[in-house]
Amino acid sequence: MSEEQRNLDRIVRKLGVGNMVELLAEQISGSDLNTLLLEVFREKTKAASAADLLKRYQENRFVKPAEVNPLQMKQLELDILNIAQEHLFAPVQLSPIAPLGSCSIVAAADQNKIISALRGTEVVADATNLLALHVSDGLKSGTLDNRNGFVRFSTTHRHARAQKFKKAPGMLPHFHLFCMVSSGVDQGSYSFEISSFWEHIQVFQHMFQSLFQSEIEVSLSVRGGYKDPEDLVRRILLHAERNSINVAASINPMKQDNQYYKGLQFTIIANIRGNIHQIGDGGIVDWTQQLLGNKKERFMISAIGLDRLLL
Known part of the structure; x- marks a missing residue:
């Protein structure tokens, strides 16, 4: 089992919804899923502080400037x-x-x-x-x-x-x-x-x-x-x-x-x-x-x- 699958199984067990991925992928439209996730991210950012933001910047390899001139x-x-x-x-x-x-x-x-x-x-x-x-x-x-x-x-x-x-x-x-x-x-x-x-x-x-x-x-x-x-x-x-x-x-x-x-x-x-x-x-x-x-x-x-x- 891959690390990704193990992490996914852990999340599903924690939420107590065994078929959560199938429900989100197959039972609701793309626009409805987008609406749901937008609200999730809005709540996540509302709960975060400026210090949290700086920490995310420091830890995220995708957001740093390139070395090139x-x-x-x-x-x-x-x-x-x-x-x-x-x-x-x-x-x-x-x-x-x-x-x-x-x-x-x-x-x-x-x-x-x-x-x-x-x-x-x-x-x-x-x-x-x-x-x-x-x-x-x-x-x-x-x-x-x-x-x-x-x-x-x-x-x-x-x-x-x-x-x-x-x-x-x-x-x-x-x-x-x-x-x-x-x-x-x-x-x-x-x-x-x-x-x-x-x-x-x-x-x-x-x-x-x-x-x-x-x-x-x-x-x-x-x-x-x-x-x-x-x-x-x-x-x-x-x-x-x-x-x-x-x-x-x-x-x-x-x-x-x-x-x-x-x-x-x-x-x-x-x-x-x-x-x-x-x-x-x-x-x-x-x-x-x-x-x-x-x-x-x-x-x-x-x-x-x-x-x-x-x-």
């Missing part, structure tokens, strides 16, 4: 977003909150590693999930069209995740990510997958060459979810050879079960001030397929951590 971070964000825009990835300023379940419903993430909130929301734990919702909403409403060309977006965003990180530079309870997404439809011959992959890689190559005078390496991993993912990865590398794309790319021979990426996952490796970092990753996901109920939809995502580039 904010001026350097803002400048890096501007530089990166400008480079991405040169490559046709339109910048988007996302909300700090997302709909509840944005990561766990389509991406099989653990909801307990997300900071869930009231009013049907959660703190953004992965901006690419929120971008997938933004794109899907636009495609469904008709304000976006990916049938005659890719839809491309980029963003920088401060993320928070409710999971333990080892103490290491850039491994923080809240952190900045630069993210890109590409949306298209299946045209056959892996045309979306090949083109969108190299578009993402060329943005990262431009970024690291310009801002850090560094070259990148790309490690490609085969993932399930495609009929022949090995052929997909082979064609991606063949495209680079035929088009003289000068990026060091290799195939990771290790095969692992992965419910996140479909067909392909890639890792960005960079040398920053003499240190080798696996600075980010990306790949193909089926989120827009799920959101729109259309197997023809294709979606490529990528992200790199920015704090580690400055610490």
